[in-house]
């Protein structure tokens with residue numbers, strides 16, 4: 001929930017990413033409190049959908065591209081880490097509602113439907129009608145083991161909940177990937193852990 005102040009490694013491979021987010025919130029609140037500026041802080045969780053970059057190393061483009069190319073899916077660690085994926089239209093609606101509110105403290109916007117990365121790979125393989133064949137690789141350093149937003153605030157303050165479930169969101173995203181099949185098949189899938 002939003003009141004949790006976090007526990008991140010400032011000098012790990014994700015340090016710049018984590019600390020930059022924290023600093024943005026700090027400076028935003030400083031402008032709000034000190035200068036009376038109207039501000040909003042949205043905490044965005046894993047998001048996916050059409051027009052995602054096909055080759056940016058995130059798990060969904062990596063898995064979809066690999067499945068489209070008939071390759072094994074690269075699962076980092078044993079795949080027991082969880083993520084909660086929000087369809088982009090839901091995210092946009094949540095941000096829009098937050099902008100129209102007068103709430104200046106952080107608000108989580110994400111889909112709390114949590115899934116392990118291994119199950120996610122299985123879902124994508126099923127959707128594509130291929131067998132799920134994972135290649136296990138080393139878990140990146142400081143890769144969070146669990147990510148699931150508590151969206152009580154968004155529900156109460158913005159009357160917002162995500163509407164597009166993963167089955168529907170993945171179908172729509174797959175359509176987009178199929179339209180861009182040449183880009184998917186031409187380039188090598190980027191599945192190197194993102195270093196931010």
Ligand code: UDP
Nearest residue numbers: 057058059060062074075076081117143191
């Ligand atoms: N992941 C994976 N295989 C890949 C790419 C990512 O197993 O080819 C894992 C990654 O280790 C992480 C999860 O999928 O546990 C989500 O990774 P992503 O980079 O999409 O988002 P983030 O780590 O920022 O939540």
